[in-house]
Amino acid sequence: MTKTLRTAIGGILASAAISCMAVLPATAQTTIEVHNTMSAGGSEDAALQRFSEFLEERAPGRFDIVPYLGGQLGSEVDVLELLNLGQTQMSLTGGLFMNQYAPELDAVSVPFVFPDWNAVEHFMMNTDSGKAIQAKAREQGNIVYLGPQMRAFRHMTSNREINTPEDLKGLTMRLPQIPIWLDVWGELGVQPVVIPAPDIYFAMRTGQVEAHENSLASPYTRQMWEVQKYIITTAHLSFPWHWVASARWWDGLSAEDQALITEAVEAARSHGFTVEAEADDFYRAELIKNGMTFIDVDQAPFRETARPAVDRILSEMADGVTTDIEAAIAATR
Structure with a gap:
């Protein structure tokens, strides 16, 4: 090869390299899929939107946020597996992962343990x-935990007026197939009936059950004023959402990106809290408007009556869980 030819080829290669550099962005865009099983319009959706907005405000064009709502890519179990394998990036998930990876520590899922959201958050x-x-x-599921997001406390509805735990005796109550919930409510004197969520309204209309428990979104969206009279504010459980990420993906990010995403999650959690609290107030007003009566009971006797079952459940958990529950409650009073 002549010197002239080598020089010409070198110039062509250099020009090509410069051209390629010109069309590549200075920093490659990072895609973040974020999953949630709820449909659009709730506090979950609002939190995901705030997460995306925060990142765009702080790093314009740096991240491409792709939300998947309504379980578009599967159930919580399916998404946890995708996170484990590194085939998706993030999720605003329920508490299933705690029961799956650390059931001996999962006090958050036990009714009548935490009196308010601050205690739940502190514990986690x-x-x-x-x-x-x-x-x-992280060890068992390749999941990086980024923080809990408040979901409104659960109460009970009933066709019977409930003022004290004694009023619960013999009450037929719909519950999901969660053994510790069945145990706790059984301790309170109800007759638990396991019924799938889609069948709750029909079960009440036909008299199969007299009561159920859930956040106020449930009686509102199900128009339960047609089949129920009372809402009793037992505030027995907040079953929060949790922001998690795939460790396989997370560990490949720069420290700067990790810090920015963590800040975005904090902004999203705060916004989700505000939207959820506002929605809970809205549901209460609308349920009253539609004829349901709220009974704001003294919650202490209900917690005390449930205590034997709660203590049995906590006694089977890891050492230190009860101490940490007490510490979380004390720290947030």
């Missing part, structure tokens, strides 16, 4: 038990 983020849940989720 600041206690040894909460940190152990996070560690087990």
Whole structure:
């Protein structure tokens, strides 16, 4: 090859390299799929939107957020497996992963344990038990825990006026197939009846059950004023959402991107809290407008009556869980 030819070829290659550099962005865009099983319009959707907006505000064009609502890519179980394999990036998921990876630490799923949201959040983020849940989720499921998001506390509805735990005796009550919930409510004197969620309204209309428990979204969206009279504010459980990420994906991010995404999750959690609280107030007003009567009971006697079952459940959990529950409650009073 002549010197002239080598020089010409070198110039062509250099020009091509410069052209390629010209069409590539300075920093490649990162795609983040975020999953949730709820449909659009709720506090979950609002939180995902705030997450996307925050990242766009702080790093315009850096991230491409792709939300998948309504379980578009499968159930919680399916998405947890995708996260485990690194085939998707993030999820605003329910508490299934705690029962799957750390059931001996999952006090958050036990009714009548935590009196308010602050205690739930403190337990998950600041206690040894909460940190152990996070560690087990990473070790066993390749899940990086980024924080809980408030879901409104659950209450009960009934066709019977309920003012004290004694009024629950013999009440037929719909419950999901969750053994610890069946145990706790059985301790309170109800007759649990396991019925799938889509059949709740029909079961009440036909008299199969007299009561059920859920957040206020349930009686509102199901127009339960047609088949129920009372809402009793037992506030027995907040079953939060949790922001999680695939460790296989997360560990490949730069420290700067990890920090920015963590900040975005904090902004999303805060916004989701506000929207959920506003929605809960709205549901209460609308349920009253449609004829349902709220009975704001003294919750302490209900918690005390449920205590034997709660203590049995907690006694089977890991050492330190009860101490961490007490610490979380004390720290947030």
